[in-house]
Amino acid sequence: MESYSPNGYVGTNTIIFAQSVIQSLEDMIGIPFELNKASFKEVPFSSQFNMIACIHFSGVIQGDYILALDEIMAAKLADIYEEGMSDNELREMRDEYSGMIKELLNIAVGQSITELEQSFGDLTYTPCTMIYGEIEFPDFLSGNMIIEGDTGKIQCGFSLNLARLKIGQRLEEALHEVEKKMTEASKARKEVKTILQLVPSGLVAVSSEGKILPGYSRATASVVGHDTEKEIIGSDLGTLMKLKPDDSLALEKFFLLFKKNGSFPLEGLMKMCEGEFVNQDGKIFKLDWLPVVNDESESLEKLLVIIKTRS
Numbered sequence: 001m002e003s004y005s006p007n008g009y010v011g012t013n014t015i016i017f018a019q020s021v022i023q024s025l026e027d028m029i030g031i032p033f034e035l036n037k038a039s040f041k042e043v044p045f046s047s048q049f050n051m052i053a054c055i056h057f058s059g060v061i062q063g064d065y066i067l068a069l070d071e072i073m074a075a076k077l078a079d080i081y082e083e084g085m086s087d088n089e090l091r092e093m094r095d096e097y098s099g100m101i102k103e104l105l106n107i108a109v110g111q112s113i114t115e116l117e118q119s120f121g122d123l124t125y126t127p128c129t130m131i132y133g134e135i136e137f138p139d140f141l142s143g144n145m146i147i148e149g150d151t152g153k154i155q156c157g158f159s160l161n162l163a164r165l166k167i168g169q170r171l172e173e174a175l176h177e178v179e180k181k182m183t184e185a186s187k188a189r190k191e192v193k194t195i196l197q198l199v200p201s202g203l204v205a206v207s208s209e210g211k212i213l214p215g216y217s218r219a220t221a222s223v224v225g226h227d228t229e230k231e232i233i234g235s236d237l238g239t240l241m242k243l244k245p246d247d248s249l250a251l252e253k254f255f256l257l258f259k260k261n262g263s264f265p266l267e268g269l270m271k272m273c274e275g276e277f278v279n280q281d282g283k284i285f286k287l288d289w290l291p292v293v294n295d296e297s298e299s300l301e302k303l304l305v306i307i308k309t310r311s
Contacts, residue, residue: 009119010042010160014143016115017065018156020108022147028104029077031149039146045137045157049073052135053098053105057113057125063140065109065125066157067101071132073152074101094132102128202307205292210237210255213302223309225281237305242279285309 015035022033047068055065071090075081078097081090105128117123142159202223205213212235221230224241232240238248276284290304 009116010141010143010158011040013112013115013160014040014145014156014158017108017112017158018145018147020111021067021104021154021156024104024107024111025077025149028100028107029079031077031151033147033149033154036146036148036153039144041144042141043144044139045142045144045159047155047157049155050133051098051101052131053101054129054131055105055109055125055127056129057109057116057123059123060120061116061123061160061162063158063160064137064142065105065112066137066142066155066159067105067108068155068157069101070152071097073154074098076151077101077104098130102130202305202309204232204237204240204305204307206237206303206305208255208302210252211235212237212240220307223307224285225279225283241285241307242281242283244278244280247277247279283309 018035022035025031025033045064045066049068049070051069051071051074053067057063057065071094072081074097075085075090075093078100080093080096109125113123113125137159138161140159140161142157145156147154147156199217200219201217202220203217204220205215207213212232214233216232218228220240221232222228226232226240236248236252238251243251276286278284286308288306288308290306292302292304294301
């Protein structure tokens with residue numbers, strides 16, 4: 001089958017079910033029946049017949065296989081009907097002819113449901129339910145077809161509810177979208193990592209407390225005068241750069257203001273770092289500051305510091 005079109009599945013599986021009923025009747029009692037192709041309709045199930053046998057199936061989809069016929073017809077198929085039988089006499093024999101119809105439906109469903117399972121995986125189905133008189137089925141799309149033989153007519157119905165499948169498909173689509181975003185994020189992280197490996201300048205992210213955050217350029221440690229492999233996460237920015245006491249103290253004051261007031265005096269910090277300054281080892285630095293703002297709270301989340309040096 002080409003697609004998950006409800007119409008395509010309902011029509012195809014109604015015909016498969018009706019053909020299975022015909023074959024099962026031939027095997028069980030040797031009476032031939034034929035499809036009345038012109039009788040096929042796709043409408044919610046209803047029937048003019050007063051005896052209905054139904055088997056419900058469930059899994060990622062759910063629905064019903066249904067047989068509807070007259071009780072006299074059922075008695076004829078079971079070879080227990082006699083002309084002139086009263087309604088009461090017929091009812092007394094229900095166990096016999098209903099048992100035959102249940103067996104017929106069980107066999108036909110067992111043959112038909114494998115077609116559905118090829119597309120939707122394992123399905124389970126309930127024992128046959130017998131209903132006498134009128135019944136109103138749920139308003140699900142159903143395929144209905146008549147099969148005919150010398151003894152009369154049987155209505156074959158196949159009802160399919162794809163609501164659970166649609167929910168599952170939406171969930172699967174959502175999971176695919178999450179997986180896609182995770183893949184994109186992973187790719188982005190790899191690209192960022194590659195960039196950080198190649199950037200020749202010092203590049204660090206600094207928290208509101210002036211601490212170095214994860215994600216810094218590989219060159220940072222060597223640029224400020226440390227061994228390349230030195231772990232710098234959690235270090236104070238002033239300590240990392242080996243600033244002179246006055247410069248280090250001024251930097252700490254700016255971060256203390258940020259922590260106390262919830263806003264960072266970035267202009268003052270940038271003014272303090274204008275031009276070049278010399279650390280305790282005589283290295284000459286030039287700093288650039290880039291604020292990173294949280295999109296939701298619009299507050300300053302961290303600072304990116306670009307550290308350049310010259311001899």
